Amino acid sequence: KVGKGNYLVFLSADHGAMNNAAFLQDRRIPAGSWDASATAKKLNHVLAKEYPEAGDIVKTVMNYQVFFNRDVIKSKQLDFDNIKQTVVNVLKEDPSVLYACDMAKASTESIPEEVKFRIINGYNRERSGDVVIILKPNFYAHGMKGTDHGAWNSYDTHIPLVFMGWGIKHGATTKQTFMTDIAPTIAAMLHVQAPNGCVGKAIFGNNICQ
Incomplete structure (x- = not known):
């Protein structure tokens, strides 16, 4: 017409999308599944030692971002900057994590510009989490039976x-x-x-x- x-x-x-982690492991390429739920529990366990009265400060770990219970943090007047830094420090000890940082302060982090550029462009103060997690190449939070997206790597962004x-x-x-x-x-x-x-x-x- x-x-x-x-x-x-x-x-x-x-x-x-990246190749399935099991497929990559079969070919001796470093890869694996990362458990976001287990990470959230670990973060709450660590934070509970410093803030026992607050309950679960981390609401969830989703889309490679950490979301906090802001209402609890505000009502109990907790040190939010200290909480975020504690979470970042714990995440950096995770063998599957390449980088972790406070999203609002990404511009000053010692992270490659190409990665930093994507963190900053993907940040929305009203919708994003407060801490971003960058996993090592070929690691993702989807289990070994499928694949995932949400990474900065070329297999996801190309x-x-x-x-x-x-x-x-x-x-x-x-x-x-x-x-x-x-x-x-x-x-x-x-x-x-x-x-x-x-x-x-x-x-x-x-x-x-x-």
């Missing part, structure tokens, strides 16, 4: 991005491109203002767009 050359299609994905149709020349690029570049690219092609929350850049050059 639209006609050849009058439509634009783009295809991408929200994330990739996703397809294909444009076809109106305004697109045949070609390819190895230039680093982001999912957030889709909206500004389409806006530029349509000669309209990019969305007000847009942080990407239009994809031009390398014979991608005409």
